[in-house]
Amino acid sequence: MSAITELEWRVRMNPQFKKGVLELIVLESVRKKDMYGYELVEEVSQVIDVNEGTIYPLLKRLTNEHYFETYLRESSEGPPRKYYHLTAAGILYRDSLEAEWEEFQMRVSRFLKEGKEHE
Amino acid sequence: MNKETFLEELRGYLRILEDQEQEDILEEYAQHIDMKIQKGLSEEEAIRDFGSMRELAAEILEAYHVKPEFDKKSSPYQPEIKWNKMKDTGKQFRKMGSFLKNKTKACIQGIRKCFHWCGRKCRALALWVWKPFSKAGTETKGAKTEEAFIHMQDTDLTGGESGNFPVNHMERTRQTPKEEGSLNIVKTVNIAQRRKRGWISAFLRGLIKTWDLFAAFCIWWIRLFWNLLWLFMALFFGGMALITLAGVGVILVLLPQGYPMVGMLLICLGGMLCMGALCCGSYSLILRRKKEEQETEKRETEKQEIVEQETEALVPSRSDYR
Numbered sequence: 001m002s003a004i005t006e007l008e009w010r011v012r013m014n015p016q017f018k019k020g021v022l023e024l025i026v027l028e029s030v031r032k033k034d035m036y037g038y039e040l041v042e043e044v045s046q047v048i049d050v051n052e053g054t055i056y057p058l059l060k061r062l063t064n065e066h067y068f069e070t071y072l073r074e075s076s077e078g079p080p081r082k083y084y085h086l087t088a089a090g091i092l093y094r095d096s097l098e099a100e101w102e103e104f105q106m107r108v109s110r111f112l113k114e115g116k117e118h119e
Numbered sequence: 120m121n122k123e124t125f126l127e128e129l130r131g132y133l134r135i136l137e138d139q140e141q142e143d144i145l146e147e148y149a150q151h152i153d154m155k156i157q158k159g160l161s162e163e164e165a166i167r168d169f170g171s172m173r174e175l176a177a178e179i180l181e182a183y184h185v186k187p188e189f190d191k192k193s194s195p196y197q198p199e200i201k202w203n204k205m206k207d208t209g210k211q212f213r214k215m216g217s218f219l220k221n222k223t224k225a226c227i228q229g230i231r232k233c234f235h236w237c238g239r240k241c242r243a244l245a246l247w248v249w250k251p252f253s254k255a256g257t258e259t260k261g262a263k264t265e266e267a268f269i270h271m272q273d274t275d276l277t278g279g280e281s282g283n284f285p286v287n288h289m290e291r292t293r294q295t296p297k298e299e300g301s302l303n304i305v306k307t308v309n310i311a312q313r314r315k316r317g318w319i320s321a322f323l324r325g326l327i328k329t330w331d332l333f334a335a336f337c338i339w340w341i342r343l344f345w346n347l348l349w350l351f352m353a354l355f356f357g358g359m360a361l362i363t364l365a366g367v368g369v370i371l372v373l374l375p376q377g378y379p380m381v382g383m384l385l386i387c388l389g390g391m392l393c394m395g396a397l398c399c400g401s402y403s404l405i406l407r408r409k410k411e412e413q414e415t416e417k418r419e420t421e422k423q424e425i426v427e428q429e430t431e432a433l434v435p436s437r438s439d440y441r
Contacts, residue, residue: 037147038154053169056147057182060140064183078153082146 018048024101026058027094030068036081058083067093075115122152125166135185144179168333227403346405353401360394363387 022044029035029043040056062068067090072080086094122127126145133141148169155165245283366387370380 036150038151041151051168051170051175052151053148053175054178056144057153057179059147060144060179060183077157079150081150 003037009064016040021101022048022050023058023062024054024094026062027097030084030086031094034083034085036073038059038085040084042110047114062090066090081084120166121162122166123147125152125169128172129176132172133179136139136183137182140183148338155385200397212244349404353398356394356401360391360398363394367391 025047027039035043037045037056039100040059041052044055045052059068063070063084067087069085069087070082071085073083074080081098109117126149130141130145131149131152133144136144152165155168156162368385370378370384370387373380374384
């Protein structure tokens with residue numbers, strides 16, 4: 001892993017993995033701070049390399065499922081921006097996703113470790 | 120691809136969504152592109168980062184729990200292809216239409232010629248039947264020529280050639296300017312004969328003149344009746360065609376709703392075509408008459424001019440015969 005740079009790793013990551021954790025990353029980003037679309041895209045891009053277009057549908061879906069609330073705020077440059085805010089339901093959902101992720105990651109790494117020990 | 124075309128194309132894929140939702144998501148993309156441009160990227164680059172439009176649209180629709188096959192239905196390319204196909208078929212139809220038009224024109228020409236031929240033969244027959252009576256009625260030579268003149272006028276009015284009358288020969292010579300010499304001879308002979316005419320011929324002349332007027336009157340009425348008949352028929356058939364067209368429209372609306380109207384649709388379509396054809400046919404019959412009238416009028420005026428010139432020179436009393 002050390003041979004691969006941070007950027008390369010972001011790009012190379014299996015798209016199926018990326019898709020699975022994208023939701024969690026978005027939820028976590030919005031939990032830290034209310035964000036507007038573009039800001040969020042940039043934030044997520046720092047963690048995993050993802051098609052910019054795919055984040056908006058995700059935001060839309062999470063909003064429709066009431067995990068996000070949106071509000072408009074004036075900006076100094078250009079039109080008012082739509083900010084996303086995590087609701088109480090969103091926080092619960094994020095926590096459950098995080099727990100799932102921990103469990104998933106733990107099981108997979110344990111399995112891989114067992115495989116290495118058998119060799 | 121610039122921002123506007125990108126958004127419009129994307130909107131094409133998202134037509135399945137509510138207008139409000141479309142606006143919402145497109146607004147986000149528009150703002151995203153604006154931000155990228157502010158960061159110093161070009162419009163093209165900003166849009167290229169979104170990747171494939173189809174995949175993007177599929178992902179958006181997936182977020183709304185829309186079945187993916189709706190994506191294909193709502194893609195904006197499908198209708199364009201259909202339009203092209205329709206244009207092609209339209210061209211084919213137009214070709215076929217012009218072909219049919221030419222053929223029907225030829226057919227109408229043929230029928231017209233046939234009618235003309237029939238008319239000529241009928242007239243010849245009628246004149247042949249009339250000939251012995253005219254001979255019996257007219258004793259003197261002068262009257263005979265008068266008769267011939269009247270008949271000539273009659274044939275001019277109906278616009279055709281008569282049978283084997285002496286007049287016919289004269290008419291022909293008048294129509295062909297090459298034989299002007301012979302025409303003059305015939306003229307002078309006629310005029311010499313006219314000078315000999317007696318009171319019988321005068322009486323007959325009056326009789327024939329009134330008969331002529333009566334015939335012209337009859338012909339005028341028959342023609343009016345004919346034209347009105349075909350005008351009425353054309354209007355009637357046209358109306359019927361419109362009614363059946365309306366019927367077809369109604370059935371086309373009812374058919375998708377499950378009514379068993381296929382038979383009725385076929386009947387209406389057939390009726391429409393039939394009525395349309397009958398309407399056109401009726402109308403063309405009226406036109407035919409009008410054309411003939413114009414031709415005969417033209418010919419008549421030509422004849423009258425010739426006769427006038429001659430009468431001025433030779434016999435002043437000739438003007439009675441026109």
